[in-house]
Amino acid sequence: MKVVEAVKLMRVNFTLLAFAICTPTLITLTLPQFAAAQDTTGHTEAPPSRLERRGPAIDASPLQARIDAAQPGDRIDVAAGTYTGDLYIDRPLTLVGHGRPKLVGSGHRSVVMIRADHVTFDGFDIDGQLGGSLSDDTAGIHVSGHAAVIVRCRIERSLFGVYLYAADDTVIDATTITGILGKDPGEQGSGIHSWNTKRFRLTGNTIRYSRDGFYLQSSSDGFVLNNRVSDVRYGLHYMFSDRNAFEDNVFERGAAGAALMYSKDLTFRRNSFLHSRGFGSVGLLLRACDNVLAEDNLIADNARGLFLEGSTLNVFRGNLIAESDAALVIYDSSLKNRFEGNAFIGNLTPLRLSGRRTDTVFDRNYWSDDTGLDLDGDGVRDDPYRLSNVFDHLRGNLSAADLVSRGLGARALSAAERGFPVLRPIPVLDAHPLARPPVLSRVPAPPRAERGGAGVGFLAASAIGAFGMATLTLGRRLGRRNAEAA
C-alpha cells in the first residue's frame, strides 16, 4: 500500500516539477518570437545570436595594438606577412593590406570583427582555422557596423565567409570566399550571410563550397551584381527581403541556383542559373514571392528551370530557358504571372503543373518543340501552342516514360494526340507562339565548351568519312578484280 502511495506521490511531484520547468521555458522561447512579430517590418525576427565580443589578449592579432592606438578615420597600412590572431575594430578606420597580408584567426571566434561604422578593409587573406561555432555566427569577417567596405579579400576555412549583422550600406566587392570543401551543408555557414541589413552592395565576388552562396534575410534595397557562385547548396537563399536587384550573376552547380521566399519587388537581369542537376534541383525557385521581374536571364541545364509556388504578379520576359527536364513547375497557388518573349529550348517538357489549372499568361514565347506552321509569315505560328504533350499526362505516375519520349513512337503518339485529343489536356496555351527564336542578345552567352579538342573531332569525322568514300570507290574495283580472278 505504501509503495503505491509513494509512487502516486512521486508522479504528482514529477508532474509539478515538469510543469514548473516547462512553463518558464516555453515563455522564454515564445517571447522573442512574440517580440519579433511586433517588429515594424513584420518580418524581422529576433537577432540570430549574441554578438561575439573582443577575445582575451592572447587571442589578439599583433595588429590589434595599432587599431587600439588609431584615431577614428585613420588609415592603417599593413605589410605582407602572416598575422596570427583576431582583429577587433571598434572605430572608423581604413585598413589596407599590401602584398596580401594573411590574417590567421585564433580559431575561437571570427577573425575580423567590425564593430564600428565606416570601416574599410582592403586586400587581406583570411584563414578562419575552421574555428568558432555556427551559433555564434563565426565568420571570416563579421560586420555589425554600418557602411563597411570590404574589397579584394580572400576568405577560407571559416564557417561563414562574411556575416552582415544589421550592417546597413555595406559593400563587399571582388572578394573570394571558399567554404570548407567536403563539410556537410548543415555544418557550415553561407558565403555571405546578411541579416537585417539594408542597402547592401555585393559585387564581383566569387563563392564556392559554402552552405549557401548568399543567404539574405530581412535585407532589403540591396544590389547584387556580377558575382559567381558555384558548388554550394543554394546559390542564393533568401527570405523576407524586398526591392533587391540581381544582375549579371552566375549561380551554378547547386541544389538550387536561387531559392527565394516571402519577398517582393525583386528584379533579376542577365543572371545565369546553370547546372542544378540533382534530383528535384531547380534553377530559380520562387515561393510566396510577388512582383518579381526576371529579364534576359539564362536558365539552363537544370532538373527544373523555374519553380513558382504561391507567387503572384511576377513577370518573366526575354529569358532563355533551356535543357531542363521541366522548364517550368507552377503550382496553382501562383496567380497572375506572365511569361512573354522567352525562348524555351530543348526542354523535355515545357510545364509541370501542380493542380488542374493556372491563370498564368503565356504570350509570344518561342517553344523549340512547337512544329506549328506560320503560313501568313507574320512570325507568329497560326495555332496556339499547348504547353503539354501526351507525356506530361503519362509522366505523372510513370517515372520511366521519358525513356521512350525521344523516340519516333513518341513523336507519332504526340502528333496523333494533338490531332485527336483524347486525353484531357492541361488547359495552358501560348496564344501567339513565335515561329522563330527571338534574338535575345542581352541574355548571357552560354558557357562554351573549350574548342581545344576540335582537332580530334575533325580527325575522327574525316577518318569516318574517308572510310566511307574509300569503301564506296574501291568496292567496285575490288569487284572487278573478283571477276577477273574468277
Added chain:
Amino acid sequence: MTRSRSMLWLIARRELALSLRSRSIQMFAVLFAALALMVAASGYVLSGGSGFQDFSRTAASLVELLLLLVPLTALIFGVTVLTPDVGAAELLYSQPVERRTVLAGQLAGVFLALTAAQAVGLGLAGLVLFARTGFDGLSGYLGLAAGSVALTAVFLAIAAAIAAGHNSARRARALASAVIIWLAAVVVIDIAALGIASALPSGLASKTIIVSTLANPAGAVRTAVLMMIEGTAAFGSASMALVRFTGGVASMSAWLVLSILVWIVAPLVVATSRLRKTDL
C-alpha cells in the same frame, strides 16, 4: 579454315561490288549524307541559335535520323540481297562453299556497303558539326558512329533471319515482314509499352517501359547513344529510374550492349539453322 575465310572475303567483295553496281547504295549514301548535313547545319537554327548545348542538340537530332533510316535500309538491303533470283541462287549455292560461309560473306558485303554509305554522311555531318559548335562531344560523336554500326548489324541479322534460304519468289513477302519489323522496332513497341504501362500500377509500369526499352534493339541503341551524347541525365528522372533498375551506370551499359549483341547473334543463329535445313 583459311580457305573458307578467303571465300567469305571473296563473297563479301562480290556482294559489295554488286550493290555498288546497282547504284542503290550510292543513292542511299547521297540521301543519307544530304539529310545528315541538313540536320547538322540546321541544328543551330533548331536550337534557337542560342548556342546552348549545340553539339548535343544536333547530335540528338542525328540519332533520330539514324533510327529512322538505318534499320529500314539495313532490312531492305539485307532482304533483297539474301533473296536472290533463282538462277543466281543456284549458281551461288552450287559453289563448293559452305552455306553459312555464303551467308556470312553476303552479309559482310552488305554490311560494309551500308556502313560505308553511312560513314560518308556521318563524316560530313561531323565536320560541319565540329566546325560550327566547337568541341564538347567526341565521345558523343563516336557514339553516333557506333550506334549506326550497331543498328546496321542488328537489322541485317534480322533481315537474314527473315530471308535466309528464300529466293526472289518470296522476296515480296520477306520485304513486307521487314517493314513490319521496322515499324515495330522503331514505333510500335514504344507505344505498346506505354499503353500497357499506363494500365499497370506505377512500379510495374516503369519496369515495363524499362524492360521494353532494353529489349528492343532500336530502343537500346537510342538510349545508349543519347546517354553517350548528353550524359546520364538525358532522360531526366527516367534516366535515374533506368540506372536504379539496372543497378548502376556500369551494369546499365553492360545490359544495353548485351541487348544489342543478343539481337545480332540470335537472328544469325536462326538464319544459319534455317539455311542449313532448307532444300535449295
